[in-house]
Amino acid sequence: MKYxxxxxxGAADVPLDEAGGKTALELARTPxxxxxxxxxxxxxxxxxxxxxxxxxxxxCMSIVGYDPRRYYKGRASIEAKSLGxxxxxxxxVFRCNLVTVREGRMHDYSAGHIRSEESARxxxxxxxxxxxxxxxxxxxVGYRHILKIRGHEEVLEAVCxxxxxxxxxxxxxxxxxxxxxxFLRDVMARARAVLEDHPVNLxxxxxxxxPATDIWLFWGxxxxxxxPSFTEATGLKGAMTSGVDLLRGLAGLCGMDVxxxxxxxxxxxxxxxxxxxGALDALGRYDIxxxxxxxxxxxxxxxxxxxxVAAIEAVDARAVSRLRAYRGELRVLIMPDHPTPVxxxxxxxGPVPFLIWGKGVVPNGVVRFTEAEAxxxxxxxxxxxxxxxxxxxxxxx
Numbered sequence: 279m280k281y282x283x284x285x286x287x288g289a290a291d292v293p294l295d296e297a298g299g300k301t302a303l304e305l306a307r308t309p310x311x312x313x314x315x316x317x318x319x320x321x322x323x324x325x326x327x328x329x330x331x332x333x334x335x336x337x338c339m340s341i342v343g344y345d346p347r348r349y350y351k352g353r354a355s356i357e358a359k360s361l362g363x364x365x366x367x368x369x370x371v372f373r374c375n376l377v378t379v380r381e382g383r384m385h386d387y388s389a390g391h392i393r394s395e396e397s398a399r400x401x402x403x404x405x406x407x408x409x410x411x412x413x414x415x416x417x418x419v420g421y422r423h424i425l426k427i428r429g430h431e432e433v434l435e436a437v438c439x440x441x442x443x444x445x446x447x448x449x450x451x452x453x454x455x456x457x458x459x460x461f462l463r464d465v466m467a468r469a470r471a472v473l474e475d476h477p478v479n480l481x482x483x484x485x486x487x488x489p490a491t492d493i494w495l496f497w498g499x500x501x502x503x504x505x506p507s508f509t510e511a512t513g514l515k516g517a518m519t520s521g522v523d524l525l526r527g528l529a530g531l532c533g534m535d536v537x538x539x540x541x542x543x544x545x546x547x548x549x550x551x552x553x554x555x556g557a558l559d560a561l562g563r564y565d566i567x568x569x570x571x572x573x574x575x576x577x578x579x580x581x582x583x584x585x586x587v588a589a590i591e592a593v594d595a596r597a598v599s600r601l602r603a604y605r606g607e608l609r610v611l612i613m614p615d616h617p618t619p620v621x622x623x624x625x626x627x628g629p630v631p632f633l634i635w636g637k638g639v640v641p642n643g644v645v646r647f648t649e650a651e652a653x654x655x656x657x658x659x660x661x662x663x664x665x666x667x668x669x670x671x672x673x674x675x
Contacts, residue, residue, distance in 0.1 A: 290616065306591045314601070322655075343511060359531055365426070370433065384445055388421040399477075404493070437456045470492050473492065476490075508533055518536050537567070551600065583620045609634065631651070
């Protein structure tokens, strides 16, 4: 038996008045997902333990089979793993977003979804101007980067707010607070001066694109606790494909390989067909492949219902269709990691629908892959980290 886990990031939502009380999943045309739903088992699952942050880090750690209450100590350190950034004694790391602030308000958490090659040049300049014994900046994907801080572990006491949680709000109300926050605020202020007239920003403005006016620091963390490998935990050899550092870093922590598939990005331009076909081809070398697609989450953060619906439809047409066409012995788990409702433009900790399809799965009478259909089944998994074991069960009734 081979296994595929498809994580449709942020696809879950809440009913919207302006959409006739429907969610993005209900609005989307998803013939392939719905066909699998009719042949498979639907239910609801909580991926974020009560009281923990509703981040993809917590939620995806659950989906991969690890209890966040035991192993999650901060997102930045997981992403640092993907970038090959070691965290030594007296060191810590923070996510360092490039953002656009206008008239003192958070205008865009992604600096207009700045391209990786442009942001790498900005991060290089920040290292030249601000880097040294205390600070080191590392370029990531798009607007997402890492700052390592040495000799100031007190900054981990600071309370920081993700920029995607405060669209349109005055940033002064959400700057780092508490112990160590003064150091973080100072770094952010000094970075603003570097970005102000940066050639990348001047070129973006000339093209009518948003400039990266500021860095935003959050999700700070230190060293992660050791985790048993995925193979030790399940007996299976696993791999991951994703366009973001978080999932690649999580794979590294679990001892999984990361698949390098051309065309996989963190946005709507990602080649979902190539990603899923690459994952299916890799089943010749692996027992299980996790496929993470980011696009619906980005649309949710933008508050863009039409774009979120389109992103879900693209996943269905280009990725899920290939699962249906696969001729080998296969079992599939499909689920969002968390809701990203377009009404609030950020993650929430509510449960999400899951679908298990394939050999040995007895259908439970649903007709569509939606939140309402999944809830109607009465199946609820309280601990998301148990989903992998549910997928591997000999028979699902």
